[in-house]
Amino acid sequence: MSPVSDNPIVVLGAGPAGMAAALALHTAGKGVVLLERYGEARPAGNILNLWPPPIKALGLMGVDVDDLGAPCHSTFRNAKGKVRADVQIPDDVVTRYGGGFIGMLRPDLYRRMLAAIPEGMLRTGQEVTGIRDRGDHVELTMKDGSTRVTPLLVGADGIDSVVRTHLWGASPKREHRLHIIGGYTFDDVADAEAGECIVAHDRRVQGSYTSIRSDGRDGYQWWTLEACDPDAAAPADLRGHALKLAQGFGDPLTTLIEHTTDDHVQRWIIRDRKPLRKWSKGRITLAGDAAHATSPYAAYGAGMSIGDGYFLGQLLARVDLADTAAVAAALDRYDEMRIPHTTMQVQQAYMLGKVFHHAPAFLRPARDAVFDSTRFLQKQIGERSPGEIVAQLDEMGAGILTPA
Numbered sequence: 001m002s003p004v005s006d007n008p009i010v011v012l013g014a015g016p017a018g019m020a021a022a023l024a025l026h027t028a029g030k031g032v033v034l035l036e037r038y039g040e041a042r043p044a045g046n047i048l049n050l051w052p053p054p055i056k057a058l059g060l061m062g063v064d065v066d067d068l069g070a071p072c073h074s075t076f077r078n079a080k081g082k083v084r085a086d087v088q089i090p091d092d093v094v095t096r097y098g099g100g101f102i103g104m105l106r107p108d109l110y111r112r113m114l115a116a117i118p119e120g121m122l123r124t125g126q127e128v129t130g131i132r133d134r135g136d137h138v139e140l141t142m143k144d145g146s147t148r149v150t151p152l153l154v155g156a157d158g159i160d161s162v163v164r165t166h167l168w169g170a171s172p173k174r175e176h177r178l179h180i181i182g183g184y185t186f187d188d189v190a191d192a193e194a195g196e197c198i199v200a201h202d203r204r205v206q207g208s209y210t211s212i213r214s215d216g217r218d219g220y221q222w223w224t225l226e227a228c229d230p231d232a233a234a235p236a237d238l239r240g241h242a243l244k245l246a247q248g249f250g251d252p253l254t255t256l257i258e259h260t261t262d263d264h265v266q267r268w269i270i271r272d273r274k275p276l277r278k279w280s281k282g283r284i285t286l287a288g289d290a291a292h293a294t295s296p297y298a299a300y301g302a303g304m305s306i307g308d309g310y311f312l313g314q315l316l317a318r319v320d321l322a323d324t325a326a327v328a329a330a331l332d333r334y335d336e337m338r339i340p341h342t343t344m345q346v347q348q349a350y351m352l353g354k355v356f357h358h359a360p361a362f363l364r365p366a367r368d369a370v371f372d373s374t375r376f377l378q379k380q381i382g383e384r385s386p387g388e389i390v391a392q393l394d395e396m397g398a399g400i401l402t403p404a
Contacts, residue, residue: 017288017305018156024313071099161290182223
């Protein structure tokens, strides 16, 4: 039996990155198996937002993106409502992809992606304990002692990736010393701006909300973000703590939190790892958080993960997996396309966290004066980011089999 021709590509990890990689490779005509260590593919977190490039990618992979979330227009504001940056997505992009910014619930994205996975592709309860690149194939040792052979291994196994560690060694997590408390409600809250994503800051807290749509219901997601000691115990009352933080913003944020039930509230500590200069080696590569764990300040972690999978499928579509040199060349091109973009987003998100939440107290008034009276944030967020979104859409081409 040939290790290349008779065995599927293995994608490790069934989060957004892994499912996207599996779907894109399948669309490209490759045999794929998606291995998940847990007993089911399950979402981590509750709230989520996507920009147009991942919406385009999902649709071209066969995922149903119709009415996936709520189309939103995005602004950065101060706590009193003054607009500091208006994210100006071109009208034709908004029309084509159902919005400039899509507010949704993370479980809805998982359900849509899982529904597109062909029967038999996803295997749960599959934990890899050993990885060996044999040159013309990769050999995996499973927790039950069995072995699996694959022509290509895609490590989409999250921030604690065993594939990343195998390729590039252990690296410490980078503490942002920030945490988010977020939740959602489907109650009709007066004064909440439907169709808007409002990212607001006071001197030390971010207090934000956006429209969402889930299973035909319209609602709102919200979040508060502040500096924290990552080793300290979590607040005993998450919703109550978020409500306290939101007082500086007033309604509608406080009312949205009041209308949220405790079971719709979650907290997570923000961590990442410093970006890698290389993802791929031999017949092994990375995708998603395994490659570029990202602060929510980028609002693009899941979106970039979906993009990784899309381009991986596109670049390998016409590659003979038996040709080791061709596989290596495709993975090198994948690194060249994805690493600069994702590294920039990861580092920008990290720096935004520092600027908004770790500036010395005596500098905060000057910082806010600059944001309120100059076009600094408008240029960086309102204009530069939309330009990058349009460039990504162009870079994607017409489909996985029809690159730009």
